[in-house]
Amino acid sequence: MRPQLVTQNVGADVAVALFNPKYPHNVGAAVRAASCFGISQVWFSGNRVSLVGGKGDRRLPREERMKGYSDVDVCHADYFFDAFPSDVVPVAVEVRENSEMLPYFEHPEKALYVFGPEDGGLERPQLMHCQRFVTIPMNHCANLSSAVYIVLYDRMLKQTAKEMGLVLPTPGSYESRGWEEPDHMTEEVGLL
Numbered sequence: 001m002r003p004q005l006v007t008q009n010v011g012a013d014v015a016v017a018l019f020n021p022k023y024p025h026n027v028g029a030a031v032r033a034a035s036c037f038g039i040s041q042v043w044f045s046g047n048r049v050s051l052v053g054g055k056g057d058r059r060l061p062r063e064e065r066m067k068g069y070s071d072v073d074v075c076h077a078d079y080f081f082d083a084f085p086s087d088v089v090p091v092a093v094e095v096r097e098n099s100e101m102l103p104y105f106e107h108p109e110k111a112l113y114v115f116g117p118e119d120g121g122l123e124r125p126q127l128m129h130c131q132r133f134v135t136i137p138m139n140h141c142a143n144l145s146s147a148v149y150i151v152l153y154d155r156m157l158k159q160t161a162k163e164m165g166l167v168l169p170t171p172g173s174y175e176s177r178g179w180e181e182p183d184h185m186t187e188e189v190g191l192l
Helices: 022-037 122-130 144-163
Strands: 014-018 042-045 072-077 089-093 111-115 134-136
Touching: 014 072, 014 144, 022 144, 089 122, 111 144, 122 144
Parallel strands: 014 042, 014 111, 042 072, 089 111, 089 134
Antiparallel strands: none
């Protein structure tokens, strides 16, 4: 019982899409991330990764084919946007000027998170389908599967906080609540 390649044409309310991924271990790790965070589908396009087990084919790594991840459908389609209802919001996870920063991003209730390949970014046709753009603030680009984990964790964290009635910090929230930022500690911990 491992994640199976399915031929369904209907996208889930929340899913991950990998545009032309290069490495099967990143697809496998995206399947694992989806399973960890309750996402039922991982879509991928292109022909560089295959789930068909023939000689010379690239397959998901053994640890990513375990029965524990069988709750995730792995779907292959070059035009995966066509599989999703119009109320599912495509979100490009991409380093782009004017993208929303992930810490302050409000996740749509229904979302398709679209990631580019390891050796490039999303191309114009994919970007034109996306309604929202989000970037993960960091010093360097993250590995594809790491980016999937980060985005899905952020979604789960914010949903949990909302369900519990918690308010997460936003830009300027320290000042708006009358809190002082702990600047007095920066010298003590070696940041100055």
